[in-house]
Amino acid sequence: MTETANRNALGLDIGGSSVKWALVHVDSGEPRIVRTGLEQLEPTRDPTDVIAVLGEITRDVRAEYGELSSVGVGLPGLFDAATGSPTLLPNFPDAWHGFPFTASVEAQLGQRITLVNDAKAFSLAESLVGAAAGRDLAVCVVLGTGVGGGVVQHGTLLAGQGSAGELGHLTVELDGPMCGCGNTGCVEAFAGSAAISAYAGQPSAQATFDAARNGDRRAQAAVDRAVRALGIGLSNVFITLAPDVFVIGGGIADAGDELLEPIAAEIRRRVRVAPPEQIRVVNAVLGRHAGAIGAALRSADPIPGSPAACR
Ligand SMILES: [Zn+2]
Numbered sequence: 001m002t003e004t005a006n007r008n009a010l011g012l013d014i015g016g017s018s019v020k021w022a023l024v025h026v027d028s029g030e031p032r033i034v035r036t037g038l039e040q041l042e043p044t045r046d047p048t049d050v051i052a053v054l055g056e057i058t059r060d061v062r063a064e065y066g067e068l069s070s071v072g073v074g075l076p077g078l079f080d081a082a083t084g085s086p087t088l089l090p091n092f093p094d095a096w097h098g099f100p101f102t103a104s105v106e107a108q109l110g111q112r113i114t115l116v117n118d119a120k121a122f123s124l125a126e127s128l129v130g131a132a133a134g135r136d137l138a139v140c141v142v143l144g145t146g147v148g149g150g151v152v153q154h155g156t157l158l159a160g161q162g163s164a165g166e167l168g169h170l171t172v173e174l175d176g177p178m179c180g181c182g183n184t185g186c187v188e189a190f191a192g193s194a195a196i197s198a199y200a201g202q203p204s205a206q207a208t209f210d211a212a213r214n215g216d217r218r219a220q221a222a223v224d225r226a227v228r229a230l231g232i233g234l235s236n237v238f239i240t241l242a243p244d245v246f247v248i249g250g251g252i253a254d255a256g257d258e259l260l261e262p263i264a265a266e267i268r269r270r271v272r273v274a275p276p277e278q279i280r281v282v283n284a285v286l287g288r289h290a291g292a293i294g295a296a297l298r299s300a301d302p303i304p305g306s307p308a309a310c311r
Helices: 047-065 101-109 118-129 193-200 205-213 217-241 251-255 257-270 287-300
Strands: 008-014 018-025 032-040 070-075 078-080 085-088 114-117 137-143 147-153 245-249 281-283
Touching: 008 047, 008 118, 008 287, 018 047, 018 287, 032 047, 032 287, 047 101, 070 101, 070 118, 070 287, 078 114, 085 101, 114 118, 114 287, 118 137, 118 147, 118 245, 118 287, 137 217, 193 205, 193 217, 193 251, 205 217, 205 251, 217 245, 217 257, 245 257, 257 281
Parallel strands: 008 070, 070 114, 137 245, 245 281
Antiparallel strands: 008 018, 018 032, 078 085, 137 147
């Protein structure tokens, strides 16, 4: 038996087709990523089956590394903080809605868990051990089917009353297209992958970027429109918070600099109240396990009673 306290936090990030996990050593000093992994999910993604996968991963990790000091679970949607049940989980079966998720996972694992929204987990990870490490105030954006985000100051996720950082739902056009949230003219209605591909007449956002690169004008117009919407939204965020850095990640962000530079240029064009060199836009660096790493970090340092612990 070892004398030292075992401070290993496990993060489990539930995605559309897999569960990504990360074991993070969270003793004193800088958090250290011990190991990451991935388990495929059955296409049905029934909540009971997914929870069984979480149980298998946890059992295997415990068998190799010992007991876990905390467990965080990332969900690609919204949930009720009080009940631990999903309230909005786009692209998942209806059975998830209202399912007693937290209680079921805790029963399966025999341990308390901390639920966190996946974009918030991403933001925490990139801010603490990723692209914005060492920066005081970072605003992170995840570009995917939806547009998620999070604001992290001095290593703490800012939640406000709970919903702070939902950057995809900043209004950027007075009478813009309908957004999935019920508002019109949101960033997501221009820059979500579905919006980009629909505007371009392409099967996917990736196909749209490829077509734009090959000179397809309609695809280029869809990319330009997404960039403008993001740039306008983030210029408003800059004026509100003046963050040290914006971190851009998620599937679409794999387009890389061809997306980053135009977004930065749009923000600089619109922010006239600060010198342009203060506007920094960088790529995420942690890759596909960022959400799992962030879920582990969140579980290691939850703020009791804070709504942030549940978003
Ligand atoms: Zn919206």
